[in-house]
Amino acid sequence: MRTNRIVAASAALILAAAGLTACGDDSASTGAAGDAVTVKIGTTDADQKAWTAFAEKAKEEGINLDIVKFSEYPPVNPALDEGQIEISKFQTINYQAQYNASAGKDLRIVGSGEINILGLYWKDHTSLDGIEGEEVAIPNDPSNQGRAINVLVQAGLVTLKDGAPTLTPTPADIDAAASKVSVVPVDAAQTSSAYHEGRPAVINNNFLDRAGIDPQSSVAADDPNSELAEPYINVFTVRAGDIDNATYEKIVEIWQSDEVTKALEEDSNGTAIQVKRTKEELNEILDNLTKDYS
Structure with a gap:
């Protein structure tokens, strides 16, 4: 995910910049239990x-989702903060922490969604055999760069220097003498080009399909249950006063349903894994990361 420095703007500017449109039925429908609740x-x-x-399952549960489409990440959190939407589902904990720190806000997490596994790909290879001494292309944007390095750490290919930040390492934090490979930061869109040139590369999921790379062909990947992967859990975000809203908690539960999970697996070619963590755990991770970015 691309990291941007976010500055809160007026609601009017947010809507114009996002180019957003609402879809779905704005009027609440009536179900067996009474009038459905509409949530933007x-x-x-x-x-x-x-x-x-997700929308179909929510409707069955008496919740009418008024889905507001944003064309890019930066306007979404300000729109939530200004009350243009009631809840969001688009970002990782890491991205939300950077927003809270840079904008001086306190948006909270009401529940978890999925984590998209990040993999190391090496053309015409099915294992790490022979990779020692290779240069590995990794995304150069701050958020993905740290995570890519940790993919290599988990694979036993890279060792960090003593005292290096655990969750947000940079190439300067790598102990070259103790590592089996070196890293070459490139634009995220160029990692797939490096792969096709025969170099191993850590590639974001959104570039795999367009580059004709099988998501299941990675020679290594991060562990979604690892502490190192926690910042990259996708989450449902609300304003602080809505942290205990029962309807929003129900929305999280619906996202974790079998129907949505199956569709999510199809969307991601099996690289998205649902994560169930309590909101207390999620907000603790958020607060620790926010401190690091403040």
């Missing part, structure tokens, strides 16, 4: 199968 939720992923399944 913002996302950048509304066109995915998972979101269609």
Whole structure:
């Protein structure tokens, strides 16, 4: 995910910059239990199968999702803070922490979604055999760079210097003498080019399909259950006063349903793994990361 420095703007500017449109039925429908609740939720992923399944399942549960589409990440958090939407599902904990720190806000997490596994790909190879001494291309943007390095750490290919930041390492934090490979930071879009040139590369999921790379062909990947992966859990975000809203908690539960999970797996070619963590755990991770960025 691309990291941007976010500055809160007026609601009017937010809506204009996002180029957002609402979809779905604004009027609440009536179910067996009475009038359905309408919730305005913002996302950048509304066109995915998972979101269609999500809206259908929510309607069955008496929640009418008024999905607000954003074309890019930066306007979503300010829109939530200004009340243009009620809840969002588009970002990782890491991205939210950077927003809270840079904008001086206190948006909170009401529940977890999935984590998208980040993999190391090496053309015409099915294992790490022979990789020692190779240069590995990694994304150069701050958020993905640190995570890519940790993929290599978990694979036993890179060792960090004593005292290096655990969650957000940079190439300067790598102990070259103790590592089996070196890293070459490049634009995230160029990692797939490095792969096709025969170099091992850590490649973001959104570049795999367009580059004709099988997501299941990675020779190494991060562990979604590892502490190192925690900042990259996708989350449902609300304003602080809504942290205990029962409807929003129900929305999280619906996202974790079998129907949505199946559609999510299809969208991601099996690289998205649902993560179930309590909101207390998620907000503790958020607060620790926010401190690091403050």
